[in-house]
Amino acid sequence: MNDWLNLTTLVIATLAGLAVVGVIALVVHRSIRNLMLRLNKLEAMRSDFVANVSHEVKTPVSAIKAAVETIQADPAMPREDAERFTKIIARQADRLSAIVDDLLSLARIEQHAGEIYAELQSEPVVSVIEAACETCQAHAQEKKITLNHSCDPALKAPINAPLLEQATVNLIVNAIKYSSEGTTVEVCARPRGREVLIEVTDEGRGIEPEHLPRLFERFYRTDKARSRALGGTGLGLSIVKHVAEAHGGRVSVESEVGRGSMFCIHLLADDPTAK
Structure with missing residues (x-):
């Protein structure tokens, strides 16, 4: 009888041990899988970033190279033509x-985000707006655009x-760049609940809904040709997002095609009871 009990106890203990080992193995497997998925995602992001940077840099480099070669190929080129190519x-x-410059700004903000947040100082927002x-x-x-701003000096x-x-x-x-002549751009800072909002509103052409979720990604453009023609690097909104996050805040955008857009930086309020 004792031998039977001992054998039963041994079997139960063994099965329990195997179950524990199985659970540990499953947890480890899932952890490794999640880690590998995260590493793969990071690698994909890195590859996309390198590809985007290469593409953005290649365009101006190619233009410079072509202009230089054209000048070199014709030493007797008329002065007006030479000046046109040097302007290019x-x-x-x-x-x-x-x-x-924008890439360096992004790198600095990302690298020191924690330090930036730890060293924030309570200051009037109006000075930043002005x-x-x-x-x-x-x-x-x-562009004959009226630029207005409003902010309570005490905020x-x-x-x-x-x-x-x-x-x-x-x-x-951005608001000026994508607005027509004679329109207005409004910059407003105001409290809302436990946040302080900095809103920039334009009367531009607006943005299609499918683009809104990706606007703050690096190098994302709704109209690549037009953006480059207007001198954009494709990094400005990404910098805005990282600055907001370094403040413990976030960004948002509302837009209606044909009516304009409102971009907003959400900051933590100095006074949590602000309304």
Whole structure:
């Protein structure tokens, strides 16, 4: 009888041990699988990023190369033609420089996001709004666009002022770029619940609904040819997103084709009870 009990106990213990081992193996297998899926996703993202950068850089480099070769092939080229080609070189060089600057900005924000969040200071948001609008005023005047801004001077939020100004400038530049002459761009900062919102509203052509979920991705464009023609790098909105996230916030967009768009940076309110 004792031998039977001992054998039964041994079998049960063995089965229990095998069950535990099986559960551990299953958990480890799933963890490894999830890890591999994540690594594969990261690798795919890295590959896409490299491909996008290569594509964006190739266009201005090709234009510069073609212009230089044309000048070299005709030493007796009339002055007017030579000046036209040197302007092409200068314009494309500026485009390359803008791409590099935006890539460096993204890299710095991503690398130091935690430090940025830890060092946020409660400051008036109005100073950021005013500085951003001042930076963009000349560009707005060139297109005969009215640039208005509004913000309660008492409104404060934990911010990194230079970074937030850069993000706001990016939104205003985009609004001006895709708006028609004689329209208005409104920049407004206001409290809402536990957030402070910075809204940039334009009267442009609007954005189709299918594009809205991807607008803040790197190099994503709704109209690639038009965006490049207007001088965009395809990184401006991605920088806005990363700046917002470094503040512990987020971004959003609302748009209606033919009516315009409103881009918004959501920040944490300085006073959690703000309404």
